[in-house]
Amino acid sequence: MNTFLLHIETATKVCSVCISENGVPLSTAEIIDEGYVHGEMLTVLIEKALEQAKFPISSISGVSISAGPGSYTGLRIGLSTAKGLCFALGIPLIGLSTLEILANGIQHETNHANIVSMIDARRMEAFTQVFRSDLTPISEVAATIIDETTFDEFRPLVYVGDAAEKVTSLWTDSKKIKKELILSASLQAPMAFERYLNNEFEDLAYFSPNYFKEFMVGQKG
Numbered sequence: 687m688n689t690f691l692l693h694i695e696t697a698t699k700v701c702s703v704c705i706s707e708n709g710v711p712l713s714t715a716e717i718i719d720e721g722y723v724h725g726e727m728l729t730v731l732i733e734k735a736l737e738q739a740k741f742p743i744s745s746i747s748g749v750s751i752s753a754g755p756g757s758y759t760g761l762r763i764g765l766s767t768a769k770g771l772c773f774a775l776g777i778p779l780i781g782l783s784t785l786e787i788l789a790n791g792i793q794h795e796t797n798h799a800n801i802v803s804m805i806d807a808r809r810m811e812a813f814t815q816v817f818r819s820d821l822t823p824i825s826e827v828a829a830t831i832i833d834e835t836t837f838d839e840f841r842p843l844v845y846v847g848d849a850a851e852k853v854t855s856l857w858t859d860s861k862k863i864k865k866e867l868i869l870s871a872s873l874q875a876p877m878a879f880e881r882y883l884n885n886e887f888e889d890l891a892y893f894s895p896n897y898f899k900e901f902m903v904g905q906k907g
Contacts, residue, residue, distance in 0.1 A: 690741070691878050692732070692749045692771070695871035696724045696764030697756025697784040698805065698848050703731040704871035705739040705746075709879030711872040713738035718868070724763045732767075743775070748887075750780040750878035752787055752871070754896035755813035755827060756805050761895035769890055778887035780878045783896070784869070785815040785827060788846050791873040792865045793821060799842040799863070800824065804849035812849035813898055816840050829898060832856065 688707050695702040695716075701724045702716035715734035717727055736743055751768040754761045772779045785803035792801065796819040805813040810832050816825040830836060832853050837843060841861040845853070850864050857864075867873075881887075 689747050689879065689882060690739075690745050691780075691875070691882060692735075692743075692746045693751075693871040693874040693878060694728070694732075694749065694764050694768050695752045695787075695869055695874065696728065696760040697752045697754055698760065698869055699757075700869045701727050701731060701760075702869070702871035703728070703735040704875060705735050706872070706875035706879065709876045711875050714870060714872045716868075716870055722757060722760060724760045728763060728767055743771070746771075746775065746777060748772075748778045748780055748878070748882050750782055750874045750881075751895075752784045752869070752874065753781040753893075754784050755807075755898035756784050756895075758897055761897060765893070765895050769893075772890055778882070778885075779890055779893060780881045780886065781888045781893055782874055782877055782881075783815075783827075785813065785847075786817070786821070786823075787873050787877065788867065788869065789815075789817040789821055790877055791867050791869075792844060792846050793819065795865055796844050799844050800840045802837055802840065802843050802845040804845055804847035804853070806847075806849040806852070810852065812847070812853075814849075816843075827896070827898060837862070 693704040715731040788803040801817045814830040
């Protein structure tokens with residue numbers, strides 16, 4: 687029997703939805719907007735992705751969510767939407783680390799180098815985690831102040847995420863290589879399918895995003 691999953695990505699400025707079949711993306715609908723349009727666009731994108739896949743939402747067997755760290759508002763909107771769908775349809779929720787999603791997305795491009803996943807936390811700070819090329823974590827999730835020597839101990843490395851752009855001018859070392867990657871919901875498909883097969887589901891009543899840092903009043907996103 688084929689397994690159709692819905693994937694939701696709202697951890698950054700990317701608002702993205704994907705439908706997959708047995709871990710392979712079928713349709714993707716997404717938008718990247720500096721204004722964080724998740725609240726206005728997420729349900730529209732879900733409808734668009736379902737329309738492209740040509741089947742009703744009742745065919746979905748589970749929902750995966752990029753669970754942070756990332757934008758407080760984006761994560762909250764994404765998870766509330768995912769939970770609503772799971773409750774309504776009686777299907778499981780699969781939570782995935784946003785930093786692990788990024789690492790998984792460039793694993794085939796690493797040439798055995800370590801991977802640094804980086805989510806923008808404003809100014810020169812980023813939410814980070816370091817992985818081996820086989821995706822084994824070798825650091826904890828952290829809010830890291832970036833300077834010229836940050837993560838030198840993990841060289842050679844590739845780095846990826848929406849915080850990568852602001853460190854490119856700092857990291858001139860040839861053993862620190864930037865990789866371009868849009869944080870699309872389609873990146874979740876193989877990871878979510880594996881967790882679905884292993885029955886690795888979240889508790890709908892208690893699961894919450896990994897905001898990592900307390901939300902600051904007046905902070906956009």
